[in-house]
Amino acid sequence: MTPVALGAASTGASALWYATRAFGVVALILLTGTVILGIAGSARFAMPGLPRVVMAGLHRNLSLLVLALVALHVLTTVADGYAPIGLASAVVPFDSAYRGLWLGLGTVAFDMLLAVALTSLLRDRLSYRAWRRVHWLAYGCWPVALWHSLGTGTDSKLPWLLAVEALCVASVVGAVWWRLSLAAPGPARAAAIAVSVLVPLATGIFVYVGPLQPHWAERAGTPATLLHPTTRPGPAGERDRPGPGDDRPGRDVTARLTLRPGGSK
Amino acid sequence: MTQPPGTPGWPGRRIGPERLTIGWHQAVRPASLREHHDVYGPLPAAGQQSPQDLLDAIAAARLTGRGGAGFPTATKMRAVAGRRGPAVVVANGVESEPASQKDEALLARAPHLVLDGALLAARAVGASIVHLCLDRTRDRQAHAVLRAISEREQAGLDEVVMLAHGLPHRYVASEETALIRWLNGGEARPTTVPPRPFEQGVGRRPTLVDNVETLAHVALIARYGPDWFGQAGHPDTPGTMLITVSGAVGHPGVYEIEAGTLVGDVLAMCDGNSEDDAVLVGGYFGTWHTARDLAHLPLSAPGLRGAGASPGAGVIFVLPPRRCGLAETARILAFLASQSAQQCGPCRFGLPAVTDDFARLAQGRPDRDVLDRLGRRLGAITGRGACRHPDGAVRMAASALAAFASDARAHAAGRPCRGAQRRGSQADHLQIPAPAASTAPWAEDEWR
Amino acid sequence: MAVRQRLRWDPAACTGHGLCADLLPERIELDEWGYPVINGDVPPGLARHARRAVRACPALALQLERADEDHGGRAGHRGHHG
Numbered sequence: 001m002t003p004v005a006l007g008a009a010s011t012g013a014s015a016l017w018y019a020t021r022a023f024g025v026v027a028l029i030l031l032t033g034t035v036i037l038g039i040a041g042s043a044r045f046a047m048p049g050l051p052r053v054v055m056a057g058l059h060r061n062l063s064l065l066v067l068a069l070v071a072l073h074v075l076t077t078v079a080d081g082y083a084p085i086g087l088a089s090a091v092v093p094f095d096s097a098y099r100g101l102w103l104g105l106g107t108v109a110f111d112m113l114l115a116v117a118l119t120s121l122l123r124d125r126l127s128y129r130a131w132r133r134v135h136w137l138a139y140g141c142w143p144v145a146l147w148h149s150l151g152t153g154t155d156s157k158l159p160w161l162l163a164v165e166a167l168c169v170a171s172v173v174g175a176v177w178w179r180l181s182l183a184a185p186g187p188a189r190a191a192a193i194a195v196s197v198l199v200p201l202a203t204g205i206f207v208y209v210g211p212l213q214p215h216w217a218e219r220a221g222t223p224a225t226l227l228h229p230t231t232r233p234g235p236a237g238e239r240d241r242p243g244p245g246d247d248r249p250g251r252d253v254t255a256r257l258t259l260r261p262g263g264s265k
Numbered sequence: 266m267t268q269p270p271g272t273p274g275w276p277g278r279r280i281g282p283e284r285l286t287i288g289w290h291q292a293v294r295p296a297s298l299r300e301h302h303d304v305y306g307p308l309p310a311a312g313q314q315s316p317q318d319l320l321d322a323i324a325a326a327r328l329t330g331r332g333g334a335g336f337p338t339a340t341k342m343r344a345v346a347g348r349r350g351p352a353v354v355v356a357n358g359v360e361s362e363p364a365s366q367k368d369e370a371l372l373a374r375a376p377h378l379v380l381d382g383a384l385l386a387a388r389a390v391g392a393s394i395v396h397l398c399l400d401r402t403r404d405r406q407a408h409a410v411l412r413a414i415s416e417r418e419q420a421g422l423d424e425v426v427m428l429a430h431g432l433p434h435r436y437v438a439s440e441e442t443a444l445i446r447w448l449n450g451g452e453a454r455p456t457t458v459p460p461r462p463f464e465q466g467v468g469r470r471p472t473l474v475d476n477v478e479t480l481a482h483v484a485l486i487a488r489y490g491p492d493w494f495g496q497a498g499h500p501d502t503p504g505t506m507l508i509t510v511s512g513a514v515g516h517p518g519v520y521e522i523e524a525g526t527l528v529g530d531v532l533a534m535c536d537g538n539s540e541d542d543a544v545l546v547g548g549y550f551g552t553w554h555t556a557r558d559l560a561h562l563p564l565s566a567p568g569l570r571g572a573g574a575s576p577g578a579g580v581i582f583v584l585p586p587r588r589c590g591l592a593e594t595a596r597i598l599a600f601l602a603s604q605s606a607q608q609c610g611p612c613r614f615g616l617p618a619v620t621d622d623f624a625r626l627a628q629g630r631p632d633r634d635v636l637d638r639l640g641r642r643l644g645a646i647t648g649r650g651a652c653r654h655p656d657g658a659v660r661m662a663a664s665a666l667a668a669f670a671s672d673a674r675a676h677a678a679g680r681p682c683r684g685a686q687r688r689g690s691q692a693d694h695l696q697i698p699a700p701a702a703s704t705a706p707w708a709e710d711e712w713r
Numbered sequence: 714m715a716v717r718q719r720l721r722w723d724p725a726a727c728t729g730h731g732l733c734a735d736l737l738p739e740r741i742e743l744d745e746w747g748y749p750v751i752n753g754d755v756p757p758g759l760a761r762h763a764r765r766a767v768r769a770c771p772a773l774a775l776q777l778e779r780a781d782e783d784h785g786g787r788a789g790h791r792g793h794h795g
Binding site: 456457611612614615642645649650651 | 723724725727728729744745746747748750
Binding site: 041044046051052053056123124128 | 730736747769
């Protein structure tokens, strides 16, 4: 084992892999905050120390921060050549060979976020109605990003991450219900209530039958080459990625540093 | 067979000549095309009277709009005629003012007068199409108008296309920009967005919007000339006009009077009650006065201006002496609040709020601050909407506070008003509809 | 250039967010229902704040224009029955 190979294994690939997951999770949390601020704004919510202008400004700036974090999330993923994800997958959905569907959802969410951000930046040139219609995509962007995280992320079994995501879901659903309680009754409100109940429910069911079950990495569409590393020396196989997100819990983390010709077992 | 809607007034005492209302009392159905020509003669052919001649005749007659605004008709027509491209004529027969029935009466008995006028207006401004706008809850009226149009088609009378439309039964729907928006496929709500109708209206073409009675007068001016038109009426206000008198008079109904007739003479003609009665002049957007204050003033826009009143579409309502003027005002405000287009906050929330205040006042629930609050709120609503709906309501409400000032003070102090005293201090049992007040300032009917 | 400007408010577009009153309290107050009452023109000293208020409106209901121009009136000044 050469020092270079050791270095590559310990710092290059895995550092970017950590980075991309970190950026992704933080982006999701801040996106949750953005959505909640947006909901509060539509309800004309204000507190004594937090006037409407401040909340509106926070909503805007937080969304730009989310954009930046997602951009970094995308770039670190592409730079980390481990998984076959090209730059095109950032905007073209379902294009990637790696967990095509789940990664594609991330692309869709990013596209929606871009649309919302661009139309907001160009508000002066758009009709109010056009801007508003596009802005509604935000309500779709958030759950799609969540599903992307649950499906693509290799940490979906981590209890603390599940707790964080559950908290995000609870806070958005809570904000939506509060907002709906202030709206006039009618078919639109009934439909919104139905959606706000079904989506978290479906997500919970999905988490239980998906990432929490064994062999999720295969079912999600991880390419076979990553599931079953070859005899060539190279970066550690998907199964050797750290953390209990794979289906081999309890794997010794030091195995990551060991490059053995002829497979890991 | 029942009478057509819009009962004509008592024929016993007339003021001025019969022009539009010839044969109305005997009529049980609209006049046919032949009957119309028997009475009024044929319309001048297109070749006999150039558009310029027609415009000059209307200008010389000094005809003003009969829909409430009283704008000089010729000026309006010239503005549209002067624009490039084919124009559009809209005949406004919606008459959403509940206290007015004159347009309904006119369309039910003499639709061909209106259609003649519409055709002439189209010739004058260079329009190829006429849109006749009606209230869609009035089926009989729609049938009558459609029958009249088809009679004319069979006779090959009109060189323009005439279409009749049924608009929603809402107070703001009869406003000019609301009509145009509806005809363009939108909602029947007024709009402020430029351009103005005479520049670009229906289908982006220069559009003339005229009340149906105005067009009926045009039909007669074209036949008999401006000099004939000025033989009735007064120097300031030539011609005749249709008015609707309702309430505590012996003979309510639709009358044709000479423009500028004294209000007192009009009330006497209808067998009015006493000079102490309160009258609402100009419809729901009008103003309350004591009959005595107006008796010696002409029923015309210039005549009433000094008293702070306007005839509107010629609408007079006389308050029965045993009714409480404040309660009546509260009812009218409740109606106007319900008829708001709901586009602007001050109207949508302000009108229910002042309705609530008036209801409290009318029902004698003592509230020390109600008069102050009303004053503040009325000032906060007027001028802050996209159309004149809130302004009209506020003006009417403010005039009620002035006209019924002693009653207001009595009610605010928990004492009975004059109406209650005349009734023998019994409560006014007529229900005041609950105002649709919203508490949260941003409450919406739609999601988000 | 020291030119006085005027704030113009579209009552139909306004949905009572109230951000304008936060950003320009010297000229904009909210009535009891949350809708802006504009009192006075915008002197050059307040122009920057007025521009911020215009940009901040979520409904794009506020506009700034030169005080000597007239951009048209309201609907319905021709009376109710046309």
